[in-house]
Amino acid sequence: MNGKSAGKKTAELPVAELSPKEASREQARLAALLRRADIAYHQQDAPFISDAEYDAARRRLREIEARFPALARPDSPTGTVGAPPREGFARVGHAVAMLSLDNAFTDQEVLEFDARLRRFLGLGEAVLSYTSEPKIDGLSLSVRYENGHLVQAATRGDGHTGEDVTANARTIDDLPEHLTGAPAVLEVRGEVYMTHADFAELNAAQRASGDRPFANPRNAAAGSLRQLDPAVSASRPLKFFAYGWGQLSEPLADTQIDALARLAELGFATNPLTRLCHGPEELLRHYREIEATRADLGYDIDGVVCKVNDLALQRRLGSRSNTPRWAIAHKFPAETAWTRLLRIDIQVGRTGALSPVARLKPVTVGGVVVSNATLHNEDYIRGIDASGNPIRGGRDIREGDWVKVYRAGDVIPKIADVDLARRPPDARPYEFPARCPECGSDAIREPGDAVRRCTGGMYCPAQAMERLRHFVSRNAFDIEGLGAKQVETFYLLGWIREPADIFTLAERDAGGEKAIAGLEDVLNRLRGGADPNEQKKALAEALGLEHFDPERARERFEERSRTPLARQHGWGVRSARNLFHAIEERRRIALERLIFALGIRHVGEAAAKLLARHYRSWDGFARAMSAARVGEGPEWEELLNIDGVGEVMARALVIVFHQEGERALIERLVAQLREIEPAREAAAPDSPIAGKTVVFTGTLERMTRSEAKAQAERLGARVAGSVSKKTDLVVAGPGAGSKAKRAAELGVEIIDEDTWLELIGDA
Ligand code: 5U1
Numbered sequence: 001m002n003g004k005s006a007g008k009k010t011a012e013l014p015v016a017e018l019s020p021k022e023a024s025r026e027q028a029r030l031a032a033l034l035r036r037a038d039i040a041y042h043q044q045d046a047p048f049i050s051d052a053e054y055d056a057a058r059r060r061l062r063e064i065e066a067r068f069p070a071l072a073r074p075d076s077p078t079g080t081v082g083a084p085p086r087e088g089f090a091r092v093g094h095a096v097a098m099l100s101l102d103n104a105f106t107d108q109e110v111l112e113f114d115a116r117l118r119r120f121l122g123l124g125e126a127v128l129s130y131t132s133e134p135k136i137d138g139l140s141l142s143v144r145y146e147n148g149h150l151v152q153a154a155t156r157g158d159g160h161t162g163e164d165v166t167a168n169a170r171t172i173d174d175l176p177e178h179l180t181g182a183p184a185v186l187e188v189r190g191e192v193y194m195t196h197a198d199f200a201e202l203n204a205a206q207r208a209s210g211d212r213p214f215a216n217p218r219n220a221a222a223g224s225l226r227q228l229d230p231a232v233s234a235s236r237p238l239k240f241f242a243y244g245w246g247q248l249s250e251p252l253a254d255t256q257i258d259a260l261a262r263l264a265e266l267g268f269a270t271n272p273l274t275r276l277c278h279g280p281e282e283l284l285r286h287y288r289e290i291e292a293t294r295a296d297l298g299y300d301i302d303g304v305v306c307k308v309n310d311l312a313l314q315r316r317l318g319s320r321s322n323t324p325r326w327a328i329a330h331k332f333p334a335e336t337a338w339t340r341l342l343r344i345d346i347q348v349g350r351t352g353a354l355s356p357v358a359r360l361k362p363v364t365v366g367g368v369v370v371s372n373a374t375l376h377n378e379d380y381i382r383g384i385d386a387s388g389n390p391i392r393g394g395r396d397i398r399e400g401d402w403v404k405v406y407r408a409g410d411v412i413p414k415i416a417d418v419d420l421a422r423r424p425p426d427a428r429p430y431e432f433p434a435r436c437p438e439c440g441s442d443a444i445r446e447p448g449d450a451v452r453r454c455t456g457g458m459y460c461p462a463q464a465m466e467r468l469r470h471f472v473s474r475n476a477f478d479i480e481g482l483g484a485k486q487v488e489t490f491y492l493l494g495w496i497r498e499p500a501d502i503f504t505l506a507e508r509d510a511g512g513e514k515a516i517a518g519l520e521d522v523l524n525r526l527r528g529g530a531d532p533n534e535q536k537k538a539l540a541e542a543l544g545l546e547h548f549d550p551e552r553a554r555e556r557f558e559e560r561s562r563t564p565l566a567r568q569h570g571w572g573v574r575s576a577r578n579l580f581h582a583i584e585e586r587r588r589i590a591l592e593r594l595i596f597a598l599g600i601r602h603v604g605e606a607a608a609k610l611l612a613r614h615y616r617s618w619d620g621f622a623r624a625m626s627a628a629r630v631g632e633g634p635e636w637e638e639l640l641n642i643d644g645v646g647e648v649m650a651r652a653l654v655i656v657f658h659q660e661g662e663r664a665l666i667e668r669l670v671a672q673l674r675e676i677e678p679a680r681e682a683a684a685p686d687s688p689i690a691g692k693t694v695v696f697t698g699t700l701e702r703m704t705r706s707e708a709k710a711q712a713e714r715l716g717a718r719v720a721g722s723v724s725k726k727t728d729l730v731v732a733g734p735g736a737g738s739k740a741k742r743a744a745e746l747g748v749e750i751i752d753e754d755t756w757l758e759l760i761g762d763a
Pocket of ligand 1: 100
């Protein structure tokens with residue numbers, strides 16, 4: 001025993017004071033204790049230690065294993081050591097979607113949020129109560145308990161499917177292994193984070209061991225939780241604040257604040273700065289208080305989350321596709337830093353938009369190294385906004401300028417200002433290209449459009465590649481084994497030029513006769529790029545060359561493009577077969593995925609869902625788009641009548657189906673598909689209004705129009721703005737006029753608000 005610990009029993013000594021011998025003894029004792037406790041609990045139903053004692057023992061064992069990795073045993077009850085690193089994380093579906101948050105950046109936006117909710121709920125001047133909770137800058141985790149036992153932990157992922165990080169989450173001390181008095185099913189949601197002190201210590205250790213330090217505590221937390229080896233997670237000091245829940249077998253409470261209190265009672269850490277606020281002014285006051293203490297908290301927060309306190313009102317408010325209506329993140333002002341703008345590059349997107357990007361001398365902004373920033377469009381560079389009004393006092397942005405960079409919503413860095421005093425004397429106004437830097441086609445700007453676009457379509461490699469990348473993305477075709485990188489390589493090898501080619505890849509590969517466009521063609525397509533060296537680098541990489549050398553590139557290109565996939569670098573017989581199999585599987589695709597995958601401007605995931613639900617089948621959709629004329633006719637009217645489709649989106653849709661090249665490309669793709677699954681109704685299957693088209697007219701007295709609409713959609717109905725032959729039901733309140741009349745003429749059923757509420761079981 002060492003001097004410090006003299007007189008104390010080993011079991012009482014802090015882990016930091018244990019000698020290796022003591023640690024070994026303590027490890028054996030704790031492991032045996034936990035094993036006996038597990039058997040007594042799970043197999044004999046006769047626990048002999050309390051949950052708190054069990055958790056404390058487990059925590060101590062984990063600490064010992066982290067401090068003395070040599071003691072780690074494969075069969076340790078912590079489950080955190082010795083396990084062979086897994087290939088990846090299993091995917092876990094979330095029983096209740098993990099939503100993200102809308103942001104507010106100004107006081108005004110918080111006032112508008114409150115006004116919007118009161119309007120939605122028809123509350124008039126009544127004061128709404130909210131919780132105000134610090135928004136931890138970490139990563140979201142959902143932890144599932146069944147009958148009081150931690151059974152699963154999953155990351156947010158895309159909100160519907162996350163990664164199974166159960167073994168790693170078990171190493172977080174703030175997450176109890178067992179709960180007493182909890183609902184039989186309880187999914188606790190919250191944020192995993194790392195304190196500044198722990199982050200500094202971890203980075204010091206990383207440096208000492210020659211590993212790369214993390215950029216910020218958030219990255220360190222994310223990197224630690226997503227370690228394939230749980231022993232590494234166990235050695236990282238992660239913490240967790242609970243802020244919500246997913247699936248529950250019974251409610252936790254009637255209000256958000258009481259639900260948080262209940263989670264705290266169950267043993268979860270909840271943030272102590274959380275307050276109940278009455279009305280938006282109190283929210284703003286609390287926001288300022290938290291902002292003032294932000295620097296002293298010891299962990300990163302990036303704003304304050306405001307949530308409606310009454311859970312019944314939260315339910316009434318419901319959610320949009322990814323965000324709840326009842327909450328908003330009031331973000332802190334972005335951090336800024338000055339740096340030099342080295343160069344302006346033009347990137348060409350999937351829709352041909354020429355987007356200027358500022359290449360910056362790397363600078364740290366809010367803990368993240370920034371070397372690129374968006375410049376939006378040519379007007380923005382010139383110092384004017386979409387209406388022609390000056391921005392930044394009308395100061396333009398030039399290569400060589402000193403610029404103030406900030407991270408908006410902490411994602412895409414932007415430029416807030418230019419320092420004219422430091423402008424180099426030879427700096428010239430930036431001349432925006434009138435030709436696409438990727439393919440040389442004309443880049444034109446249509447009246448009213450702030451963006452200049454390449455007219456090259458799929459001929460333009462940048463557009464083609466972006467469209468292919470989008471096509472295989474997660475919410476589109478999502479073909480296992482065919483990500484952005486593979487698509488890019490296949491494009492550069494001349495194997496695929498458009499989405500339909502993906503489906504003929506296998507037959508061409510088997511016969512060794514891939515459509516080889518030839519290196520010349522690929523290089524031609526890349527000519528005059530924003531940065532030809534970058535393009536050459538990309539090509540060299542795709543061809544497995546260290547440096548770009550035209551002769552070797554040609555040889556390698558010919559050889560590689562003729563080599564079957566299974567013999568390509570990084571591929572084998574099995575992975576090639578798996579890929580072809582995954583592609584085959586995708587000949588069957590959901591209608592909404594197909595519509596989204598087409599990459600039509602303004603048609604995002606939510607809009608694709610709306611369109612799929614409205615038109616129900618591919619034939620219905622394609623026929624309607626082909627028949628529609630911009631600004632006129634019943635098909636155009638029908639399109640605009642879909643709630644959530646505006647003129648801009650409608651125009652983009654119709655234009656695509658009337659452009660010969662685009663239409664042929666879509667037809668070639670559809671010809672490759674075996675089955676396009678009609679849109680699934682989002683409704684509960686037993687909802688009496690699922691799949692029905694409903695029109696609300698007149699004054700509703702028991703709820704607002706927005707609430708009625710949201711409720712109808714939640715139950716699977718489509719809500720239309722006007723009555724047609726396709727309308728199934730009209731809900732008419734006092735003052736209903738022409739719509740009720742038209743419904744009567746067409747023989748459409750008309751009911752009043754009370755009957756509607758009875759029908760949907762909410763009377
Ligand atoms: N404090 C807190 N952070 N946070 C993040 N609450 C909270 N709630 C969230 C998120 C994403 O989402 C729910 C409102 C859905």
